[in-house]
Amino acid sequence: xxxxxxxxxxxxxxxxxxxxxxxxxxxxxxxxxVPDPPSTAQExxxxxxxxxxxxxPGLLALKADLDASSKTIEASGSKAAASSQAAMxxxxxxxxxxxxxxxxxxxxxxxxQQQIQKMSPQEQMAFMQQMMQPHTQxxxxxxxxxxxxxxxxxxxxxxxxxxxxxxxxGAMFTVQNELDRVAQRAGQHPIQIKKxxxxxDSPGCDNPCLAQWKAxxxxxxxxxxxxxxxxxxxxxxxxxxxxxxxxGLMKEGHKHLTxxxxxxxxxxQINRTYVNGYxxxxxxxxRRLIDLTESAAKRAADTVNRGVEQVYMSR
Numbered sequence: 001x002x003x004x005x006x007x008x009x010x011x012x013x014x015x016x017x018x019x020x021x022x023x024x025x026x027x028x029x030x031x032x033x034v035p036d037p038p039s040t041a042q043e044x045x046x047x048x049x050x051x052x053x054x055x056x057p058g059l060l061a062l063k064a065d066l067d068a069s070s071k072t073i074e075a076s077g078s079k080a081a082a083s084s085q086a087a088m089x090x091x092x093x094x095x096x097x098x099x100x101x102x103x104x105x106x107x108x109x110x111x112x113q114q115q116i117q118k119m120s121p122q123e124q125m126a127f128m129q130q131m132m133q134p135h136t137q138x139x140x141x142x143x144x145x146x147x148x149x150x151x152x153x154x155x156x157x158x159x160x161x162x163x164x165x166x167x168x169x170g171a172m173f174t175v176q177n178e179l180d181r182v183a184q185r186a187g188q189h190p191i192q193i194k195k196x197x198x199x200x201d202s203p204g205c206d207n208p209c210l211a212q213w214k215a216x217x218x219x220x221x222x223x224x225x226x227x228x229x230x231x232x233x234x235x236x237x238x239x240x241x242x243x244x245x246x247x248g249l250m251k252e253g254h255k256h257l258t259x260x261x262x263x264x265x266x267x268x269q270i271n272r273t274y275v276n277g278y279x280x281x282x283x284x285x286x287r288r289l290i291d292l293t294e295s296a297a298k299r300a301a302d303t304v305n306r307g308v309e310q311v312y313m314s315r
Contacts, residue, residue: 024072024262025065027282028254031247033062034289037236037296041228044300052302054294062290066283073276073283076263091131145267156256156263157271160278168281172288175242179292182234183299191223200312217308224311228300235296239289246285253282 035058038044047056054060089099101108119127149157196212198205205213256278260266263275303310 024069024257024279026254027069027257027279027286028250030062030066030069030283031243031250031286031289033058034243034286034293035059037232037239037293038300039229039233039236041225041232041300041304044228044232044297045304047294047297048301048305050305052298052305059290059294062286066287066290069283070280072262073280076272076276091133094133095127095131097131142269145269146271149267149271150265152256152259153266153271156260156278157266157268157274159252159256160271160274163278163281165281168285171245175238175292178238179235179296182238183231186227186231186234191220191227193220193223213312217311220311221308224303224308228303232296232300235292239292239296242289242292246289250282250285253278257282 035056038047047054047059049055092099092102097112098108102112116124116127193216196205196209196216198209200210200213202209257263257275260275262279263272266272266275
């Protein structure tokens, strides 16, 4: 009991600050803004700069909007923490603790800990109960609020509780495997054009040899680009199936979140925590689609940006 008391006060003081955030954006709008992968390898190259950094304006703006939406969730959590902190502060002041001084004066904090150590177990129990009373009352009020949710709010809470991060991760794992198989199938059909007899980087590759490699590159390079385009298009088909399978979840999430003003229409703080997790999970669906789309484009872009010389050096 005594150890718990000594640990409790520092914990009660360790709350974060409020987070400023803009209005949340529609999860459905964010999801539908993810562009399709490029149609060709050459188009993919325009998505990145020469160092491989993404420069696609639409995707960059979308990522920024996703981050802004996540900040609204963080802000909601910060407000909940502030409410809990207020109850804790009220309780600490009710037992004679100067909360502001506890935060700024180590000597005072040590003095309070020493006073608690000198208490009997019965005194500590009474001290704890009095200090925790405002927080306990707040929890009881929140429990009551859970029984007073509007039908729309309760439907959103139920959807949030039913959301399964593990299930969605499993679905994404399946999609990733499908994307990998697209590239594997393309790799099973190598380009059938005979290379020059002497390796390109061999000391014995003289000017006639280099000319042979140049002629080889002129034949092979269009085929390489065609293969990358084929992979892009195959992966685009996989991602389109994922979009189709997921759009219903996003529409449902949009309906629930907008119907409760993104959680502000939910009375219970505990229920708002569920809704915030649901909101973040829906945002993560869009983030994963972005990652897969960007990854598909980057493979093709890297091939284009490395140029025909990579064909000469391949073994």
